[in-house]
Structures are given as C-alpha cells and as structure tokens.
C-alpha cells in the first residue's frame with residue numbers, strides 16, 4: 001500500500017520539490033522493506049515443459065504461498081483465467097485483512113514461442129495513474145503443474161538500485177485442500193529459485209465470507225512495487 005502511494009507522489013511531475021524529497025525518503029524505505037533477497041532474480045530456471053494454457057482454465061485455490069518480504073494481508077485467495085474479446089486475463093481474488101472480498105485483473109501476455117509457453121507475464125492497467133505508471137508488467141512463470149491437482153507459480157522483481165530482489169510463490173490447488181502427494185510435487189521446483197519450502201505459509205480457505213464485498217477490480221496485492229527502481 002505505502003509503496004504505491006508514495007511512489008505515485010514521487011513520480012507525479014506537479015508536486016512541490018519538498019514533497020518529492022519527503023516522498024522519496026518514504027519510497028526508499030519501502031524499497032528496502034520490499035526487496036530483501038540479495039542479487040538478481042534467479043536465472044536458468046526450468047519451467048513447466050509443454051505448458052498448455054487451455055488446461056489451466058478453471059478455479060485455483062491458493063493453498064500455500066511464500067512472500068520474500070514476509071507480508072501477509074489477505075487469505076482465501078483464488079486465481080482464475082478469463083477470456084475476453086481483448087485477450088486472456090487472470091482474476092486474482094482474495095479477502096483483504098479478513099474484511100474485504102476484492103479482486104484484481106491482469107492481462108496475460110502470452111509468449112509466442114512454444115518452448116516458452118510457461119513464461120507468462122501479467123500486465124496491470126491503472127487508468128488514473130501518471131503516464132509512466134499506467135501499465136505495469138510482472139512475470140508470472142509456471143514452474144510446474146499437472147493441471148488437475150496442483151500448480152506452482154512464481155514472480156520475481158529486481159531492483160538495480162539496491163541490487164536485491166523480491167519473490168512471490170503461489171502453490172495452487174484445484175481443491176480447497178491440497179493433498180500430500182501433490183504438495184510434494186508442487187514444492188519440488190522451489191529449490192531452483194532458492195526458496196526453502198519450510199518457509200511456505202499455509203493459506204486459510206475456511207472463513208471466506210467477509211463483511212464487505214467489492215465488485216470492481218482493485219490493485220493487486222501480490223505485485224506491489226509499481227516502478228522499476
């Protein structure tokens with residue numbers, strides 16, 4: 001939350017210099033809190049072979065996740081692809097702070113090379129943001145899936161300014177509870193990206209009827225950093 005607000009201030013051209021400086025300091029703090037893993041994003045990661053997007057349709061429950069900054073502000077998260085005339089989108093829904101049922105919609109950028117089918121990107125559009133922040137692109141890479149039970153997906157962002165990166169991992173399940181065999185298969189590829197599976201956080205899918213329901217898309221929570229820094 002704080003990152004997006006303060007960086008919007010910082011980048012908006014018509015703000016007073018003083019405000020910019022203050023915002024930059026806040027911004028800088030956020031950068032340090034968000035990017036905590038040293039060096040660049042892991043490279044030479046082997047993704048799901050022959051990934052078939054058509055078989056990825058349908059609802060996925062987030063049964064475990066890993067967020068390298070240790071933040072957890074929501075639960076009851078689900079992911080689902082949507083087909084619209086303008087393309088294929090991902091609907092990420094969740095319950096924020098135990099109170100608000102919300103969702104975010106990102107457009108999938110599909111890699112045209114068949115051998116890179118699992119190397120997807122998600123593009124979020126922010127109509128009211130300053131020009132250079134109107135669209136934001138994040139990797140959404142499928143590490144492994146058998147389509148019927150589990151899927152392991154991750155995103156990574158790198159900050160050249162402080163030479164650190166951020167990783168978020170989704171362990172997805174077709175059922176609200178992931179069976180043990182599938183869980184084993186799902187966590188196997190995590191060593192490739194240097195994530196210790198004991199750091200996965202189990203998501204609660206049991207009390208998913210919050211007080212408030214919002215039916216317009218909001219900012220994504222799993223991709224929080226708006227500008228490449």
Ligand SMILES: *[C@@H]1O[C@H](CO)[C@@H](O)[C@H](O)[C@H]1NC(C)=O
Nearest residue numbers: 078080082091092093103105
């Ligand atoms: C996104 O998913 C949530 C939960 O399934 C649903 O309530 C919401 O209507 C969906 N949004 C769209 C645009 O389909």
Ligand SMILES: *[C@@H]1O[C@H](CO)[C@@H](O)[C@H](O)[C@H]1NC(C)=O
Nearest residue numbers: 072073074075097098204207
């Ligand atoms: C969901 O998350 C919120 C805030 O992170 C927490 O207060 C609430 O207890 C959680 N709900 C469940 C059922 O775990």
